[in-house]
Amino acid sequence: MFSQLWGSMTEEFKPTWEDVAQRYGRKIYNFAYRLTGNPDDAADLVQEVLLRVRRGLSSYEPGSFDGWLWRITRNAFLDGVRKKQRRPESALPEGDHIMLGASPSPDEVLASVRLSDDVQSALLKLPYEFREAVVLCDVVGLTYDEIAQAADVPVGTVRSRIHRGRKMLREMLTWPV
Amino acid sequence: MARMTPGHNERGELFSAYLDGELTRDEVALVGDMLDGDEDAIAEFHAIREVRATLRLLPEFEVPAALLPDGHLGDRLSAYLDGELVSLEYRRVSRHLVDCPECRAELAELDRARIAVRSLPGVDTGMTGEIPVLPARKRRRGLIAGGIAATAAAAVLVLGLGIGGADAPVYSLDDLAARHVARASAEPASAVLPAMIEVSAP
Numbered sequence: 166m167f168s169q170l171w172g173s174m175t176e177e178f179k180p181t182w183e184d185v186a187q188r189y190g191r192k193i194y195n196f197a198y199r200l201t202g203n204p205d206d207a208a209d210l211v212q213e214v215l216l217r218v219r220r221g222l223s224s225y226e227p228g229s230f231d232g233w234l235w236r237i238t239r240n241a242f243l244d245g246v247r248k249k250q251r252r253p254e255s256a257l258p259e260g261d262h263i264m265l266g267a268s269p270s271p272d273e274v275l276a277s278v279r280l281s282d283d284v285q286s287a288l289l290k291l292p293y294e295f296r297e298a299v300v301l302c303d304v305v306g307l308t309y310d311e312i313a314q315a316a317d318v319p320v321g322t323v324r325s326r327i328h329r330g331r332k333m334l335r336e337m338l339t340w341p342v
Numbered sequence: 343m344a345r346m347t348p349g350h351n352e353r354g355e356l357f358s359a360y361l362d363g364e365l366t367r368d369e370v371a372l373v374g375d376m377l378d379g380d381e382d383a384i385a386e387f388h389a390i391r392e393v394r395a396t397l398r399l400l401p402e403f404e405v406p407a408a409l410l411p412d413g414h415l416g417d418r419l420s421a422y423l424d425g426e427l428v429s430l431e432y433r434r435v436s437r438h439l440v441d442c443p444e445c446r447a448e449l450a451e452l453d454r455a456r457i458a459v460r461s462l463p464g465v466d467t468g469m470t471g472e473i474p475v476l477p478a479r480k481r482r483r484g485l486i487a488g489g490i491a492a493t494a495a496a497a498v499l500v501l502g503l504g505i506g507g508a509d510a511p512v513y514s515l516d517d518l519a520a521r522h523v524a525r526a527s528a529e530p531a532s533a534v535l536p537a538m539i540e541v542s543a544p
């Protein structure tokens with residue numbers, strides 16, 4: 166998805182960490198938010214990823230930028246999770262939504278918040294590798310190839326994880342008729 | 343991968359990947375066959391499509407602005423003064439300074455603070471107030487020719503030090519840190535900051 170935006174630029178042009186921050190900051194934030202349901206964790210992750218990008222850009226070889234970036238993001242996320250497991254657990258906050266886009270009617274907002282809260286809590290119940298695959302695919306918008314690079318698994322595994330993740334979500338969510 | 347007659351699980355996986363545009367042409371044809379008149383398959387297809395659409399329609403959160411760089415130089419200004427930037431970043435900082443009065447003002451502030459600290463009394467420098475003028479570096483050549491390509495020629499930003507006229511020595515900025523040390527200790531009262539920052543003409 167983003168490689169399309171960046172196009173051939175990635176071939177010969179190395180982005181700076183500011184470019185990365187401006188272009189991907191929001192995606193990274195949303196990735197972490199959907200994986201954790203927690204704005205603080207999402208903020209921590211953005212900072213950590215930008216730090217790692219800043220340190221790592223000099224050794225980045227032009228190629229699949231998305232694969233590279235999302236591998237860093239994923240590793241930073243998992244490191245953060247590991248660190249947190251050694252600390253006392255804090256409860257996951259509910260709601261706290263900042264809606265974007267055109268302003269829908271209050272009813273629509275309410276329905277949409279309620280629905281996305283349901284989806285969010287269903288996502289949090291997925292085993293990590295399924296949640297990750299689904300979020301990278303449907304929230305971040307990566308291709309299967311990019312997800313495979315980020316998660317360091319074969320494309321076939323990605324395909325199966327995405328499907329199984331969606332299937333589990335379907336079973337957890339009840340759909341309005 | 344062996345292509346077998348798809349079981350139930352495999353079928354859903356194909357539908358899912360089909361919706362993501364991740365199937366080969368053969369597999370797309372296979373999906374077409376599966377959906378042909380099979381109510382069960384069609385229902386499963388729609389269910390997967392619905393989950394996928396729901397996920398994709400989740401609202402996007404705005405990343406807090408404080409987490410992103412504001413486009414100004416921030417902590418790089420100090421690193422710049424201290425000669426601690428690697429060349430790529432150094433060039434970007436130089437370029438930004440040319441265009442941004444805000445960052446130039448901040449740089450001046452930082453420079454004054456830096457001088458104040460460095461000119462604290464108590465150290466005998468053995469210097470008299472005369473600063474030996476070093477010749478400008480040879481990197482003066484190949485200065486900006488208008489365009490990013492030219493920035494490969496290292497320092498694009500040259501400081502006129504505001505001493506004297508046309509014959510004033512010209513320093514490239516990465517000499518600046520060293521100069522600060524000498525000059526700040528020798529002449530605590532005078533600021534080293536240039537009166538003007540200019541991009542020299544090609």
Ligand SMILES: [Zn+2]
Pocket residue numbers: 413414415438442444445446
């Ligand atoms: Zn600025």
